[in-house]
Amino acid sequence: xxxxxxxxxxxxxxxxxxxxxxxxxxxxxxxxxxxxxxxxxxxxxxxxxxxxxxxxxxxxxxxxxxxxxxxxxxxxxxxxxxxxxxxxxxxxxxxxxxxxxxxxxxxxxxxxxxxxxxxxxxxxxxxxxxxxxxxxxxxxxxxxxxxxxxxxxxxxxxxxxxxxxxxxxxxxxxxxxxxxxxxxxxxxxxxxxxxxxxxxxxxxxxxxxxxxxxxxxxxxxxxxxxxxxx
Amino acid sequence: xxxxxxxxxxxxxxxxxxxxxxxxxxxxxxxxxxxxxxxxxxxxxxxxxxxxxxxxxxxxxxxxxxxxxxxxxxxxxxxxxxxxxxxxxxxxxxxxxxxxxxxxxxxxxxxxxxxxxxxxxxxxxxxxxxxxxxxxxxxxxxxxxxxxxxxxxxxxxxxxxxxxxxxxxxxxxxxxxxxxxxxxxxxxxxxxxxxxxxxxxxxxxxxxxxxxxxxxxxxxxxxxxxxxxxxxxxxxxxxxxxxxxxxxxxxxxxxxxxxxxxxxxxxxxxxxxxxxxxxxxxxxxxxxxxxxxxxxxxxxxxxxxxxxxxxxxxxxxxxxxxxxxxxxxxxxxxxxxxxxxxxxxxxxxxxxxxxxxxxxxxxxxxxxxxxxxxxxxxxxxxxxxxxxxxxxxxxxxxxxxxxxxxxxxxxxxxxxxxxx
Numbered sequence: 005x006x007x008x009x010x011x012x013x014x015x016x017x018x019x020x021x022x023x024x025x026x027x028x029x030x031x032x033x034x035x036x037x038x039x040x041x042x043x044x045x046x047x048x049x050x051x052x053x054x055x056x057x058x059x060x061x062x063x064x065x066x067x068x069x070x071x072x073x074x075x076x077x078x079x080x081x082x083x084x085x086x087x088x089x090x091x092x093x094x095x096x097x098x099x100x101x102x103x104x105x106x107x108x109x110x111x112x113x114x115x116x117x118x119x120x121x122x123x124x125x126x127x128x129x130x131x132x133x134x135x136x137x138x139x140x141x142x143x144x145x146x147x148x149x150x151x152x153x154x155x156x157x158x159x160x161x162x163x164x165x166x167x168x169x170x171x172x173x174x175x176x177x178x179x180x181x182x183x184x185x186x187x188x189x190x191x192x193x194x195x196x197x198x199x200x201x202x203x204x205x206x207x208x209x210x211x212x213x214x215x216x217x218x219x220x221x222x223x224x225x226x227x228x229x230x231x232x233x234x
Numbered sequence: 235x236x237x238x239x240x241x242x243x244x245x246x247x248x249x250x251x252x253x254x255x256x257x258x259x260x261x262x263x264x265x266x267x268x269x270x271x272x273x274x275x276x277x278x279x280x281x282x283x284x285x286x287x288x289x290x291x292x293x294x295x296x297x298x299x300x301x302x303x304x305x306x307x308x309x310x311x312x313x314x315x316x317x318x319x320x321x322x323x324x325x326x327x328x329x330x331x332x333x334x335x336x337x338x339x340x341x342x343x344x345x346x347x348x349x350x351x352x353x354x355x356x357x358x359x360x361x362x363x364x365x366x367x368x369x370x371x372x373x374x375x376x377x378x379x380x381x382x383x384x385x386x387x388x389x390x391x392x393x394x395x396x397x398x399x400x401x402x403x404x405x406x407x408x409x410x411x412x413x414x415x416x417x418x419x420x421x422x423x424x425x426x427x428x429x430x431x432x433x434x435x436x437x438x439x440x441x442x443x444x445x446x447x448x449x450x451x452x453x454x455x456x457x458x459x460x461x462x463x464x465x466x467x468x469x470x471x472x473x474x475x476x477x478x479x480x481x482x483x484x485x486x487x488x489x490x491x492x493x494x495x496x497x498x499x500x501x502x503x504x505x506x507x508x509x510x511x512x513x514x515x516x517x518x519x520x521x522x523x524x525x526x527x528x529x530x531x532x533x534x535x536x537x538x539x540x541x542x543x544x545x546x547x548x549x550x551x552x553x554x555x556x557x558x559x560x561x562x563x564x565x566x567x568x569x570x571x572x573x574x575x576x577x578x579x580x581x582x583x584x585x586x587x588x589x590x591x592x593x594x595x596x597x598x599x600x601x602x603x604x605x606x607x608x609x610x611x612x613x614x615x616x617x618x619x620x621x622x623x624x625x626x627x628x629x630x631x632x633x634x635x636x637x638x639x640x641x642x643x644x645x646x647x648x649x650x651x652x653x654x
Contacts, residue, residue, distance in 0.1 A: 126245070137253055137268075141260045147267060154253070154268045158246060158275055165242060166379070170343055173324050173373065179354060180343035186321045190377045198274035202267040219258060219266070 013176050014121055014167040016058075017184035019113035022125070022163035023050070025188075026109050029132045029156035030102035032149045033139040039099055042086025046103055049079030050110040058115045079107065098139040105131020109160065113167055121171075125164035133157040151202050155195030163188040235385040237284050242379050246275040279380030287385030288316035291370045293327070299394050300360040305336055306393065309355040312372065314346040321345045322375040325352070328368025330393065331488035331544040333358040362397035362640065363492045364499075366390070366537040368544055399500035400642045401649055403631055404463045405570050405595020427456045462505040463570055464522045467494045468561070469542065470575030470582055471514030472554065476546040477576055477603035477614075479637045486576035489601035491542045493574050493641050495533055502529030509569070513585075514541035515549065517557040519564050558585050570595040573630075576603045577621045578614075586630050597631040599644070604637075 027047050034040045052075025060068025083103050087096050105128045112124025136153040139145045145153075166187050170180050250272025257265025289312050296307040310327050314320055327340040338356030346352060369386040429442060432452035442453045469490045478485040484492075494510070501508040502525075509522030510532050518541050520532060536542055565571070571589055575582050577600050590596050600622065604615040625632050633648040635641060 133249065137256055137265065140262050140265050140268075141256065144262065144264070147264045150264050151267060151271055154249075154271050158249070158271075161245075162242075162379075170324070174326070174341035174343045175339060178339035178341040178343060180324075182345040183322045183324065183343035186345040187375075187377065187379055190321060194275060194278050194378075195271065198271035201274055202270040205270055206263075206267055219254075 012172045013115055013117060014113045014164075014171040015174075015176060015180055015184055016115075016167075017181060018163045018167035018170065018188060021185070021188050022113060022160045022167060023047070023106070023110060025156045025160035025163060025192075026106050026129065026132050029136060029153045029160060030099075030106060032153040032156065033098065033102075033136050033145045035139075035143070035145065036095060038089045039086065039095060042082050042089065042099065043103065045082035046079045046086065046106065049075045049077070049082055050106065051075070053079060054110060054114045061115050079110075083107070095143075098135045098142065100135075101131045101138060102135030105129065105133075105135065109164060113164055115176075121168045122165065125161060125168060129157050129161035129164065132160065147206060148199075148203070151199045155192070155199060158195060159188055159192050162191045235287050235383055238382045238384070240375075240380055240382050243275060243279045246272055250276055279376075279378040282376040282378050282380065284381040285318055285320050285374040285376055285383050286316040287372050287374050287383050287387075289313060289370075289372045289385070289387040290315050291387040291389040293367060293370075293389040293391045295391060295393060297360075298392065299396065302360060302362050302395050302397065304360045304395075305357050306360050307355055307357050308340070309353060310340075310342075310370065311351050311353045312342075312346075312370065312387065313351040314348055317348045319345075319347055320374045321377045322379065323352075324373040324375075325354075326371045326373075327356075328370055328544075329358060330365035330367055331484045332361050332363060332492045333365055333393070334361075334482065358393075360393065360395045361492075362395050363495055364533065364537070365393040365395070365492075367392075397496060397499070398642060399503075400496050401645045402465065402497055402500055402506075403572060403597035403599070403633060403645060403649060404465065404506070405597070405631075429453050429455055462507065462524070464507040464509070464566065464568055465497075465501060465570045465572055466509040466511050466522055466565060467497050468511040468513070468571055468573045469494050469518075470573065471512050471541050472552045472578075473547050473550050474578040475576050477578060479603055479605045483637060485544075485546075486578075486601045486603040487542070488544055489635070490574035490576075490599075491536055493599055493601070493635070495536050496641055497572060498529050498532045498536070502526050508532065510535060511561050511565075512539070512541045513554055513557045513561075514552060515547045516541050517560055518542075519561060521564070522566075522569060554581050554585060558588055562588060565589075567594065571597070573598045574601070575599075576601055577618055577625060578603075580621060580624075583621050583624045583628070586625060587628055590628060590630065596629075597633065598625055599633040599635055599641075601635045602637055 027043065030043055031040060034043060053072045056068045056070065056072030056075055058068070060072060086099055086103065108124050108131060109128030112121045112128060133154070136150065136157060140150050166184065170183060174180055250269045253265045253272060254269035257263065257269065292311040294309045297304065300306050312325050323344055323346050325342045329335060329340045336357040336359050340356050342352060342354040344352045367389070369388040371384065371386055373382060373384045375382050430453065432441060432454050436454040440454050442455050445451060445453050471487045475487050476485045498508055505524060507522035507524040508529065510518060510520040512518035518539055520535065571594060573586065573596065575598060577583070577598070586596060586598065604618060605611040606615055622632055622634070633644055635644040
């Protein structure tokens with residue numbers, strides 16, 4: 005029977021957007037050139053791995069497995085070499101979480117069924133977010149870079165979730181380009197609003213305030229938002 | 235329309251709180267600013283409204299009366315008539331359960347402005363019988379994805395595939411009206427029954443003149459009386475019957491409904507009467523009558539009655555005893571019953587026993603929903619075998635209908651077995 009079988013795999017387009025956002029998140033807080041180089045090599049390796057798995061599924065099994073294995077190896081080497089090369093412990097940690105997170109994200113969004121896609125997407129983006137927070141704690145990354153990285157983490161998670169959800173509801177054989185793009189774009193737009201709001205708060209000179217005062221201010225703002233929406 | 239909260243932004247509140255807390259403890263004001271971004275995201279899903287699912291569907295098929303096995307292209311156009319922007323719309327077309335999608339996908343996802351349409355197409359392989367498309371399911375999400383509204387839109391489309399008439403498993407016990415069912419009683423007909431002593435009033439053409447020439451005894455030849463039968467086609471559409479052998483295969487209820495349609499269609503041009511009954515969310519009872527119009531009405535009911543829906547009922551329990559009692563009260567003792575059931579449990583076997591008393595002729599056509607991959611499926615397979623054996627012991631004629639077997643073949647094979 006050559007009937008079309010329904011495959012609930014993550015959709016390619018939002019998955020690519022998710023990985024792109026994840027890369028931006030990790031890249032935005034990288035401050036050493038070799039950190040960036042390791043990241044770029046890892047992402048290229050992961051991309052090759054996913055493309056290879058895609059070919060494997062679509063009837064070129066030998067070539068697919070070969071490319072996927074090569075890509076995976078490249079990503080692994082980049083991870084190890086990157087960690088060995090960056091030197092200082094803070095950078096090792098932020099790179100570790102960021103790069104491992106990207107790996108988990110790629111595994112969750114790849115064209116093979118692993119069973120717990122959502123968990124992998126959450127785990128992966130949580131890893132990149134942890135890297136972002138660590139970079140701020142450990143060596144005080146720039147405010148704007150930090151905000152952009154945080155937004156990119158949210159977009160990566162949201163697009164990844166969209167890829168899995170669309171895959172479940174409409175499958176990989178249906179056309180879904182617009183739905184794949186519009187939703188993550190809106191999320192990125194809201195993120196831009198958030199960044200502007202944060203920069204405005206920053207511009208008020210509140211960082212000169214004592215920490216408790218700033219905290220009280222933010223708590224008040226948060227409560228107001230909460231009260232407005234409930 | 236049903237509205238669901240997806241709770242997809244729940245985690246972002248945790249992100250805001252964690253980064254805020256870490257910012258406080260590590261004395262990094264920049265992390266508090268991350269919490270501001272988090273707060274914006276936490277507020278985001280509350281600022282959007284639930285979309286209204288108001289869609290028009292237009293469906294065209296390349297051929298509405300294709301031949302069996304022919305590929306038919308189905309083109310679906312959905313139009314956003316809600317007057318709202320829908321950034322995320324997911325559409326699943328209601329492919330008739332007995333048709334398989336050959337290429338393309340009956341699903342589509344897009345973003346639509348007010349009044350905008352999206353078109354997608356896919357190919358199905360035509361199978362014998364009349365197929366009605368189910369309503370198209372439309373799921374729209376607000377821009378944040380926090381609210382998901384599901385609704386349906388309907389376009390009536392029918393695909394009729396000419397199918398040869400099937401051999402209805404009729405018993406020899408038939409009614410009183412003349413017809414084409416050969417009975418065990420003597421009378422008018424074409425098949426020889428017996429020779430008996432001449433009685434006054436017997437037609438002269440029926441006297442066995444050769445025997446008279448030989449022995450000077452008047453005797454009359456009797457033929458098997460041909461009477462019309464009155465048949466009630468009964469579909470088991472209880473939730474338990476919604477079982478399929480695999481994700482790509484139609485479930486037993488869909489197959490039973492299509493078989494019921496074939497039986498009604500095959501009986502329509504004959505002098506036999508046909509009625510319809512069902513066990514399921516609502517019992518169905520339409521008493522047997524003959525005629526093409528009545529058959530058309532039955533086929534419409536088969537296509538539209540909720541009991542025959544392709545979707546498994548949400549209410550899992552059906553009071554079979556009560557439905558059986560009502561059917562038993564309504565059915566005429568002379569009516570034959572053709573039950574369509576995957577025979578999923580003992581209860582349906584007992585229903586057959588109840589219906590069988592008064593020596594009613596009863597046949598069971600059983601679409602095989604068995605899969606044998608998991609332990610549970612093998613167990614279900616084994617218990618179905620036991621129930622089928624129990625059915626045979628009651629004297630009911632059982633037609634086993636394999637997963638990929640045409641109904642006509644299953645019926646003719648079974649009837650060949652009975653006449654041997």
